[in-house]
Amino acid sequence: MPPRQNRPTINQVAAAAGVTKSSVSRAFSRPEMLSEETVRKIFAAAEQLGYVPNHTARALSTGRHGNIALIVPDVANPFFPPLIRAAQSEADRSDYCVFLGNSDEDPKQEDRLIGRFAGQVEGFVLVSSRLSDAQIIAHASRRPVVLINRDVKGISRILIDSATGVAEAVAHLANLGHKKLVYVGGPHGSWSNKQRRNAVRRSARELGLDVTVIANEFAAFEAGRRIAASVLATGATAAIAFDDLTAQGMLAEFADQGVAVPADFAVVGCDDVLGAATYPSLTTVSNRSAAAGKAALNLLIDIFQNHAIRDVRYVLDTSLVIRKTTGPARNTRLNGDVQS
Amino acid sequence: MPPRQNRPTINQVAAAAGVTKSSVSRAFSRPEMLSEETVRKIFAAAEQLGYVPNHTARALSTGRHGNIALIVPDVANPFFPPLIRAAQSEADRSDYCVFLGNSDEDPKQEDRLIGRFAGQVEGFVLVSSRLSDAQIIAHASRRPVVLINRDVKGISRILIDSATGVAEAVAHLANLGHKKLVYVGGPHGSWSNKQRRNAVRRSARELGLDVTVIANEFAAFEAGRRIAASVLATGATAAIAFDDLTAQGMLAEFADQGVAVPADFAVVGCDDVLGAATYPSLTTVSNRSAAAGKAALNLLIDIFQNHAIRDVRYVLDTSLVIRKTTGPARNTRLNGDVQS
DNA sequence: CTGTTAGCGCATTCAC
């Protein structure tokens, strides 16, 4: 027989305490069923032997594993670590262990991971899932599933609403006297991209600003660099980028071209993944990813306990973080809003 | 009995295929023991019923869980996600599931996590463990443990040697004509800090450079900012910082003070956590964290299979990544080394 | 090659 751990079992404790397996089992799961006296005796024996309940055996018998799986598209994408961390620590508070899965943005891989985990978890948190609605619904019919940044009717989900922060950004730029701005887009199929683009358009309309949308399939530093020229060519004085990396790329190119930020041009990012650690520090929209991770886990645990509630739709607002890449529009008087 | 999954069991498959449990079991774990014919029959029946082996039951019976635990001090520290990702994907290749634990840099928490995982994993990867040598040794005596960036005799470990990269950095600066440089330190107790500081000193000595060490307990952007003035005050023309964040803070302060980088002053970071996504992009020492994660997992899996090899000490060299914050020393002719 | 027989460690009826 392969290397098995030699931990004491419920039987040894029973013998040592002068009771039977059943009582020991009860002492650890429903002590109220036993007399205080026996419980004390059993705990003493257990402690003495260094007994720890066998998680696996218990899971086999009860079907409850005390594990949850968290699947993200890419652990290394700076958007996710805070989310993972928060989920982790929330799981911890309720004694759950968390499996981490990395789908590599690949639906097939995501599906494989879910399959691999399925046998030993009580539920899933799927972040920015790449699965089809049908697949998600299928999985959710077998085990509790909570989605983050994916909106599927009937499945509990946490949505980070970047629209609120983006609207603040547009208002901020308007207050600084900008009249014409551009939105530099992100991946075509991205829900966030659509959300952000629409928010820019709506706010701009309401505030009487002119906005040009520039498509940009691959959100990344280099993409931002490449697109900077066309941004300038629009004649706008400010830009809101799909994400921080794109914004950062634009900043780099502007610097190379001698376009001063924020004096000549204002830039705002999205997701706040770089914090203030760049120069000039980027004005951006907060991401709430930690809050999302925490909320998802609480929701999931709630579902475990109260087998009823599902189909919750919880949206988290974002807000603008004003730093140093936005300022008054060139040749324009200030108009209320001031930078910190 | 609580909500149990209603998946088909080995028995149903056996019935459907007209064989016994044993054969079905064998078909899934050692098919070579069966005739091709029966294996085919069994797989057909299994497929048809949607049978998937029950991980938990198997684990209970064999003592093998097919899980490993990865514990890091802080998931959100940009140094770790690539490591986690690599470990993940390596585990995946061998069908292992990975539990992720976040110790919050707290030994107690780390110990608690290990205890929580202990019952359902075959081994641990402890990254930058905060545990005492004794604790680590104790845990390693129960289950295979692989350490990353922690050097305990007798325990398999992967060490990232930033000294090689730092030495390259010093040589690079020397080639650019710098004569006097400063090392901006990191946390007092940090093994990496000591390693880097010593490497700077040694290389500088060998190359005849003058080096000043400036202590800096809290490695962070703001710390870098605060320390920039004293760095300048040394009269040096280049600095190597304990990490990228500190370097980035110095860069920000220099920019505010009108000190041009790299024209007036050269800066190199450590760990390459920001990639090229800043402006000017930072010359820095690579971190190898992904390689470390991958190596650790391979080592662990190796230990599972070949129950012998332990006490491996595997060190990963780092190298200099030359970007845009280093250039020729002011008033000095170039001397060989050229930037890409 | 395949069936038979025991467990793995624990939770949970059902009696007492």
Next chain:
DNA sequence: GTGAATGCGCTAACAG
């Protein structure tokens, strides 16, 4: 309140 018996789903001797 507590003990005895059964089963969770699977693997692993041991036979044949």
